[in-house]
Structure formats: structure tokens, C-alpha cells
Amino acid sequence: MLLRRLFFLALILLCDRASAQISPSIPAEVRKAMEQLAKEPFRAHMAFLAADLLEGRGTGTRGQELAARYVAAQFEVLGLTPAGTAGTFYQRVPLREVTVVPERCSVTLTENGNRVNLKWGEDFIAPGSAVREDTEVEAPVVFVGYGVTTPDGSYDDYAGVDAKGKIVAYLSGAPPSLPGELRAHVGAFREKMRRAVAHGAVGNIVLRPPQQDAILPWARSVIGMRFPSMRWLGPDSRPSDTFAEMRGGAALSTAASERVFQHASKSWEQVLSDAAGSKPQSFDLPIKAKIQVVSRHRETDSPNVVAVLPGSDPSLKSEYVVYSAHTDHLGIGPPINGDSIYNGAADDASGVAALLVLAKAFKSLPHPPARSILFLATTAEEKGLLGADYFAEFPTVPRKSLVADLNMDGASVFYTFDEVVALGGPSSSLNGVIERDATLLGLKLIPDPQPEQLGFVRNDEYSFVRRGVPAVLLGEGLHARDPKVDSKKLSDDYVRLHYHAPSDDMSQHFDFDASVQFMQMNFLVGYDVAQAPERPTWNRNDFFGKTFGHE
Numbered sequence: 001m002l003l004r005r006l007f008f009l010a011l012i013l014l015c016d017r018a019s020a021q022i023s024p025s026i027p028a029e030v031r032k033a034m035e036q037l038a039k040e041p042f043r044a045h046m047a048f049l050a051a052d053l054l055e056g057r058g059t060g061t062r063g064q065e066l067a068a069r070y071v072a073a074q075f076e077v078l079g080l081t082p083a084g085t086a087g088t089f090y091q092r093v094p095l096r097e098v099t100v101v102p103e104r105c106s107v108t109l110t111e112n113g114n115r116v117n118l119k120w121g122e123d124f125i126a127p128g129s130a131v132r133e134d135t136e137v138e139a140p141v142v143f144v145g146y147g148v149t150t151p152d153g154s155y156d157d158y159a160g161v162d163a164k165g166k167i168v169a170y171l172s173g174a175p176p177s178l179p180g181e182l183r184a185h186v187g188a189f190r191e192k193m194r195r196a197v198a199h200g201a202v203g204n205i206v207l208r209p210p211q212q213d214a215i216l217p218w219a220r221s222v223i224g225m226r227f228p229s230m231r232w233l234g235p236d237s238r239p240s241d242t243f244a245e246m247r248g249g250a251a252l253s254t255a256a257s258e259r260v261f262q263h264a265s266k267s268w269e270q271v272l273s274d275a276a277g278s279k280p281q282s283f284d285l286p287i288k289a290k291i292q293v294v295s296r297h298r299e300t301d302s303p304n305v306v307a308v309l310p311g312s313d314p315s316l317k318s319e320y321v322v323y324s325a326h327t328d329h330l331g332i333g334p335p336i337n338g339d340s341i342y343n344g345a346a347d348d349a350s351g352v353a354a355l356l357v358l359a360k361a362f363k364s365l366p367h368p369p370a371r372s373i374l375f376l377a378t379t380a381e382e383k384g385l386l387g388a389d390y391f392a393e394f395p396t397v398p399r400k401s402l403v404a405d406l407n408m409d410g411a412s413v414f415y416t417f418d419e420v421v422a423l424g425g426p427s428s429s430l431n432g433v434i435e436r437d438a439t440l441l442g443l444k445l446i447p448d449p450q451p452e453q454l455g456f457v458r459n460d461e462y463s464f465v466r467r468g469v470p471a472v473l474l475g476e477g478l479h480a481r482d483p484k485v486d487s488k489k490l491s492d493d494y495v496r497l498h499y500h501a502p503s504d505d506m507s508q509h510f511d512f513d514a515s516v517q518f519m520q521m522n523f524l525v526g527y528d529v530a531q532a533p534e535r536p537t538w539n540r541n542d543f544f545g546k547t548f549g550h551e
């Protein structure tokens, strides 16, 4: 008898684990809607999207069309309003696919008349050009540190060198001393290319510091190159984010990067140590490089899926809080351990599953929030945030009416947590909302523990930020609620073994109670933003607000 009662008690405690912390100060009807944020439907959506049947949802493939179709069907079942183009749930994104032909790519370094041919995969990889199928450049090489100049000029790797007509060689990443958001912005590929072009460079070589291999092994970067890259095409058929002035580019392995400095005026060790110390640096290298890159182009398209839950306030309903998650993953690729389907279960079947469960919870509210909620399942995120970027550039509702984006790329799936991280949060008034809502859920908002990963600019939310829309990516901190769980190991293992690998599938050990926490957090923040009298604002003097905001 006692045993049975104890068992019953334990069962209640277990079932209630994720929701135990919800504060009674949350209005009853909101708490009721939050009961929809359950792990069963979450798991079901995620398992469907991550199934081998969908073949890894590569952008432009049948598997990804099926995923988009599934999402649209769910939106329709829920009775949401189609908010794509022409009264449909879809916004088709025109794309140019670029497939590099490694056998026909080459990098040759010439030093004192000695020519060294680098080997694809071992020494270098090269992304294809979206402008020209065949491209070639031969020029002297100038080293420009990280290739970074801050907008206020206080840090400038280009100071004192002339890059005109040259190939710029720079380290991946950005100076560690810069504040996280700024560092993320200037360290991104786009900004570095823009800088290089502004200085008249005609080609680029990306150098790989050893610590980058710890983040992503070189072998996986090589595999990554075998997947076609893409750009969206505007109404003028011009590819997005391309730099026609750059006539060739390559990325070198750590060993090949070191070789570049063999006879340079400064050693590789010294270069790395100055880079780690955030010292701007640049000097001419005693080498000339010839880079030849051949790729094949193909035009295609792929859908964003868009739905709206109309708001209940007559004037605020014309404003939208966006929830986004990406349906695409890498598709079918080079086999690893005999598996060639890159399922993308955590990345981002989990985020799309959360999107669908959140939509259901919002729909179940007896009174919809004041503002409208826009649910956006993006495409081509893995191709460089293209679907979100296209939506933000050509939104299906007026761009000014987008008040915030809550992006979900990787719902929490590994361990229940008591700390929340909000990438991008500190830039806007969203942070206050997040902090308050975290407390209501028994959670604590903490600063990004891994600012060096430049997480904020690497996901779909950044496409909104670049158009002046405050955005955030919520995630769990590294502290697990259960002291027996080694959360650091779980997240390290995911990045090391499963991230962008075929083994990111449903056979991983998931804890969906964490996903419930993740959805509760996202739900409350979106709900509160949609209910607030004022829309979110950029913080005064925030870098992104100053750079992209237009208040």
C-alpha cells in the first residue's frame, strides 16, 4: 500500500517535472494554453521531419518540399490564415545552386620562384562563385590579420597596408576583445568580403587557426564543401550577397595556413598570439597565389511557409511577432559510418516541431494576443540563412509591421535546465521581457557563455536584425537542472559528433522535458511581446540598433 502510494507520488512528480515551476501569476487562460506545450506532439512532429523518408530535407529537394507541405498542412488544420504569396501558405524563394567541381579547382603558391600546388581536401577547399562558373585570380598575397575593421575605426587590420589588386589572407574569426555582438558582425563572411572589396582586393584566402579544429574538425569542413551552396535571386535575377570584384577564394587547413608564413617577416605562432591578443596586424607576404575555382550553376526554388494568427486588438493586429524555424537541413551527402542521410533532428526538425506546437498553443487561447503572430518555417538556412533573408527582404506583410523575431534553431532537447541564454537579447528591450518570463518559469537569464562562437549572426534571426527588426534566439544554459547530468559533455558531444552529421537523427538520447521548457519560454516571451502596448525597441547605443535600426 505504502509502496503504491509512493509510486503514485513519484509518478506525479515525474509528470510534473517540466511544468512544476510555472508561476501562478501567469494569467489562468495563458497557463491553460501552455498545457498544449507538451512533449508528445513535439516528439511526433520532430520524428516525422527527421525521418529517413524525408532524406535530410536538402533545400530544393523533394524531402524538403514534403517537410514544407507537412508544415503548411498543420497550419491549415489549426485554422491559421495563409500568409505566403497569392493567398497560399507558401512564399517560393528563387535560388541559384552552385556546385563546386573539386577536381578542377587549384591553389598554387609561388615563393622565390618555387611553386607549390596545394591539394584539395588536404590543404584547401574553395566555395564556388555564384557570379561565374569559372573564375581565376593570380596576385601577390597580403596578410590582414582577421580582415576586420570596426565601424568606428578603433580596430583596423588594414591599417598601413595596400590591398589593391592583391589577394587578402586573413584568419577566420574576429578579435576576442570586441564585445560579442560587434565581434559576431565584423567576423562574419559578408562583412569581411565587403571590407576586402572596399580595399580593392581581388581574391581571398581564409586561414585556419588551430583552435578552430576544436570547434569543427577540418574533415567536416571538407565534407561541407561537397554540398552545393546557394544564393537567392532578386527580381533582377542578381544573386544575393555576391562580390563580383572578388575573382577567387579558398580556405586553407591549419597546416597549410602555417606554411604560408614559413618565410614571412612574422612567424605563424606570433601571428596567432597577436590575434589572440586582439592586436591589429597586417603585412605583405613573400608569396604570390593563383586560385582557380570551377563550379556548376543551376536555378531552382524552394518554399518558405508562412501563416498568421490574427491579433485581437483592432489597431495592434496590423503588427506581427514572428516565430521562425528552418525546415531545411543538408539532405543526402557523403556517408559517415555508412549513413548518408543527414536527418537534422536537432537541427532543425526540433525547432520546426516547436513552431507547430507553439502555433497550436496560441490558437487555443480564448483571446488571441493583441498583435498578430506570424509563424515562419524558412528554407535554405543551411545555405546561408537564405529563406529568412529573402522573407526579411521581401516580406509578405509590410516590413515595418514586423516587431520582433523569435528564432528557434535547435530546441532544447538534451537536458532540463535552470538557466536561459538569449542570443541578441542584450541589444533590445526584449531582454527585459525574457528576464521577467524566465523568472516566471523558475529560470535565470544568463549572458551568452560562448560568445566566441558568434552564434547570433549564424542563424535566421540575423536576417531580421539586418533589416532593423529586434530578434532573439533563446536557448538553454550549460547548467543542467539534474546535477547527475553532465550537460557540458552532452552539448560538446553533440557539436563534435552529431552536428551537421548523419547521426543527428532520432536515435540520440533526448530529454523532451527540456523541449517543453524551451517552448514555454518562447511562448511566454512571444505572448508578452504581442500583448505589450509598445513594440520592442533597440537599446540606446546598441551596435545593431545603430547600424540597422531606423527609429
Ligand SMILES: [Zn+2]
Pocket (backbone or CB within 6 Å): 326, 347, 348, 381, 409, 410
Ligand atoms: Zn539550424
